[in-house]
Amino acid sequence: MGRDLKPAERLKIPRHPMPAQDPVVRRSNFNEVALGYTPEMAMEEAERCLQCKKPQCVEGCPVGIDIPAFIEAVADGEFLKALEIIKQKNTLPAICGRVCPQEDQCEQVCVVAKKHQPVAIGRLERFVADIELAGGEVSMPEPARPSGFKVAIVGSGPAGLACAAELARMGHQVTIFEALHKPGGVLVYGIPEFRLPKDIVQYEIDNLKKMGVEVRCNFVVGKTASVKELMEEWGYDAVFIGTGAGLPYFMGIPGENFIGVYSANEFLTRVNLMKAFAFPEYDTPVALGNRVAVVGSGNVAMDCLRTALRLGSEHVVCLYRRTRAESPARLEELEHAEEEGVDFRWLTSPVEILGNDDGVVTGVRVIKMELGEPDSSGRRRPIPIEGSEYEIEVDTVVMAIGQGPNPLVTQTTEGLELNRWGNIVVDETTMMTSIPGVFAGGDIVTGAATVILAMGAGKTAAVGIDGYLRQTAGQPRATAAATA
Numbered sequence: 001m002g003r004d005l006k007p008a009e010r011l012k013i014p015r016h017p018m019p020a021q022d023p024v025v026r027r028s029n030f031n032e033v034a035l036g037y038t039p040e041m042a043m044e045e046a047e048r049c050l051q052c053k054k055p056q057c058v059e060g061c062p063v064g065i066d067i068p069a070f071i072e073a074v075a076d077g078e079f080l081k082a083l084e085i086i087k088q089k090n091t092l093p094a095i096c097g098r099v100c101p102q103e104d105q106c107e108q109v110c111v112v113a114k115k116h117q118p119v120a121i122g123r124l125e126r127f128v129a130d131i132e133l134a135g136g137e138v139s140m141p142e143p144a145r146p147s148g149f150k151v152a153i154v155g156s157g158p159a160g161l162a163c164a165a166e167l168a169r170m171g172h173q174v175t176i177f178e179a180l181h182k183p184g185g186v187l188v189y190g191i192p193e194f195r196l197p198k199d200i201v202q203y204e205i206d207n208l209k210k211m212g213v214e215v216r217c218n219f220v221v222g223k224t225a226s227v228k229e230l231m232e233e234w235g236y237d238a239v240f241i242g243t244g245a246g247l248p249y250f251m252g253i254p255g256e257n258f259i260g261v262y263s264a265n266e267f268l269t270r271v272n273l274m275k276a277f278a279f280p281e282y283d284t285p286v287a288l289g290n291r292v293a294v295v296g297s298g299n300v301a302m303d304c305l306r307t308a309l310r311l312g313s314e315h316v317v318c319l320y321r322r323t324r325a326e327s328p329a330r331l332e333e334l335e336h337a338e339e340e341g342v343d344f345r346w347l348t349s350p351v352e353i354l355g356n357d358d359g360v361v362t363g364v365r366v367i368k369m370e371l372g373e374p375d376s377s378g379r380r381r382p383i384p385i386e387g388s389e390y391e392i393e394v395d396t397v398v399m400a401i402g403q404g405p406n407p408l409v410t411q412t413t414e415g416l417e418l419n420r421w422g423n424i425v426v427d428e429t430t431m432m433t434s435i436p437g438v439f440a441g442g443d444i445v446t447g448a449a450t451v452i453l454a455m456g457a458g459k460t461a462a463v464g465i466d467g468y469l470r471q472t473a474g475q476p477r478a479t480a481a482a483t484a
Contacts, residue, residue, distance in 0.1 A: 007050055015117040016045045023339040027309045030193040030277050033336060034098070034126075039077070042127045046075035048112060048119045056109040057121060062456030063162075065089045067106060067121055074124055082128040087141060090125075091165035091208070092158065092455065094133060094200045097126025099191060100452040101330050133203060143211060144171035149469045152177060152236040154221045154409060157185025158451045159242035159442025161208065162458030163465075168211040170466050175236075176213060179220040179408075182273060185244055187451070189273040190265070192303050194310070195333075198272070222412035227438060238437045238465045241413075241424060242458060245443035246406040250399055251295070255353025260289065260361030264300045264400035271307055289395030290314045293364050295350055296400035297322075302333040304398045305342045316342050317392060321349040321369050321382040347371070349382065351389065353397055363393045405444050413438070423447060430464030431457060436472075439465055 019035040020026075026033050037045065049071045057067045066085055073082035086093045102122035110118035149172045153160045156178040164174045182188050184201045209215065221227060221243075230236045248263030250256050267286065275282035292308040294301050297320035308316045318337070320327065323346045327334055338344070347369040354363040368388035371380035405422045417425040417434035424433055424440040431439045441457030443449055 005047060010048050010050060011112065011116055013044060013048045015048065015120055016041045016123075018120075018123055020336075023336075023341075026194065027306075027340040030310055032197055033194050036130055037123055037127045039079070042074055042079075042124055043077060045120050046071045046124060049075070050111055052111050056111065057106040057119075060106040060109040061089075062105065062452045063089045063459055065106075065125075070128070071119065071121070071124060074128060079128050079131045082124075083132055086125060086128065089459075090455070091141075091162060092204050092451075093125050094129035095158070095187060095196065095204060096452055096455070097122050097124075097129055098196050098200075099187075101450055103331065105452065133200065140207065140210060141169050143169050146173070147171040147469065149173065149237045150175070150235060151465060151469075152230045152234070152239045153242065154227070154239060155179075155185055155242040155244060155442075155444075156183035156205070156215065157242055157244050157442060157454065158187060159244070159444075159454040159458040159461075160185065160240065161205070162455035163240045163242065163441065163462045164213045164458075165208055165211065166459050166462030167465060168208070168213050170462070172466070172469070174213045176208075176215045177219045177221050177224075177230075178215065178217045180273065181217050183215050183217060185242075189269040190300070190303070192268070192272055192307050193277065194306070195303065220408070222408040227409065227413045227416075227435075231437060237469055238439065240431075240458070240461055240465065241409055241433070241438065241440040241444060242442045242454070243406040243409050243444050244454075245403045245448040247404040248399065249402045249404060251350065251401065253350060253352055255355055255361070255364075256399070258353055258355040258359050258361045260287070260355075260395055261353060261397045261399070263403075264294075264296070264304050264398055265403060267304055267398050268300070268307065271311070277307075277311065286311070287396075288313060289361075291394040292316045292396040292398065293319055293350075293392060293394045294398045294400055295319045296402070297327040297329055297334075298400065298402070299329050299333055301400035302329045302337050304400050305337050306340060308396070308398070309340055309342070313396070317394070318342055318344045319348050319350055319364070319366060320344070320346055322371065322379065323347060326379050345392075347382070349384070350397075354391065361395055361397055363391050364397055365389055365391050403448055405447070410444075421447065427464075429460075430467065431461035432464055432468065437468065439468075 051068050055068045070082040070085040106121045107118040151172050151174050153164045153176040156176045167174045187201045248265045270276045270286040274284035276286040288311050292313045294304045348366050350364050351367050352365040368385045369382040372383045375381040424445050431441050439461045441461040442454035
């Protein structure tokens with residue numbers, strides 16, 4: 001492997017930082033912030049891997065990538081071989097290498113991390129995927145012989161895409177139904193261009209099409225056709241529901257109905273999917289003032305804060321009721337936001353949004369907080385400090401405090417068991433719902449989570465669907481109809 005270094009020599013190699021745009025420059029453009037490794041950097045970073053006999057990093061990966069094997073290939077300069085290894089388990093490496101929280105998954109359990117910084121697994125995954133994007137030979141998995149079964153995928157987010165890829169590989173005929181005019185789900189409407197360029201998402205979807213997957217946009221399951229109709233009238237043998245968590249949460253404080261208050265979903269969808277960042281080239285602007293407050297401190301909040309800066313807002317403030325240490329955002333995203341000039345107000349929570357006689361936002365009244373005993377989440381509970389209220393002058397407020405399950409499909413599918421939060425209840429082994437032949441995975445099951453966890457659920461569901469079709473569904477509907 002590589003230079004055949006001894007473990008002690010590998011441990012002396014420092015972790016390579018990710019080259020990035022200068023903060024002053026990048027806060028005024030939507031180009032990708034992280035610039036990626038050079039081949040030399042990637043090979044040297046790969047040499048930091050100890051090639052453990054019992055690699056914990058594989059167990060930490062939700063889709064089970066053979067991480068030591070792909071890293072060994074990188075160290076040897078065999079980049080396309082590394083990509084082939086990754087694609088045996090992960091069909092969206094260019095996406096996952098950019099947006100997945102490796103620091104909480106594979107890198108967190110990396111043996112090197114016990115005394116040093118972990119191997120940069122995510123950055124290496126992105127590197128080899130970008131080799132293909134730059135014009136290398138496209139690595140496509142060989143599909144099995146056609147099974148004759150048809151499967152409908154509802155939603156084209158990461159869970160749906162992963163499920164579709166696995167089913168196509170198994171030989172099933174797959175159709176993805178997407179409500180919006182472009183496929184990709186949260187990958188295209190939620191994640192900004194500077195973190196995940198949309199041409200990369202399109203490239204991965206095009207690869208799925210090359211595997212035989214059909215994608216139908218502007219098709220709202222629950223309106224255009226129900227899940228029941230897809231199975232009984234459209235001839236699908238199974239359905240996978242991957243509609244995500246697209247229902248925004250609000251705080252229920254006075255003033256949330258004023259003009260100038262957005263949910264994070266609406267704000268990011270307008271900018272990312274509707275191309276408001278490129279106005280007037282695209283005719284879908286987003287109204288944004290010079291002073292913007294974003295409530296929340298997760299990854300979605302970071303996306304909103306950094307997007308507002310790029311749209312020209314002079315002062316962008318983050319309001320979060322806990323401290324920086326409790327922020328659920330990826331540390332890399334948090335640091336990027338700090339570098340770009342976001343004004344973080346920790347231990348601060350809104351109590352009222354202020355407006356003028358025309359119903360337009362003029363400010364937000366906040367209260368300072370202190371942390372008490374841990375709550376059900378395990379984090380210390382924020383407690384308001386009496387008499388500490390003050391006002392911040394803003395003309396736009398974005399609520400980024402989470403989102404719930406998209407209710408359209410669940411409300412139109414009779415017999416579908418839901419939990420008290422409105423998420424679909426599934427068998428965790430097969431991902432089948434309470435309706436035979438109907439499966440679900442991703443945020444619609446777990447609540448808002450990560451791209452890679454949704455993909456893992458999609459892959460698990462694909463195995464469950466394949467087993468259901470081959471063992472219990474009997475003869476494919478298409479075949480049965482042809483012989484009737």
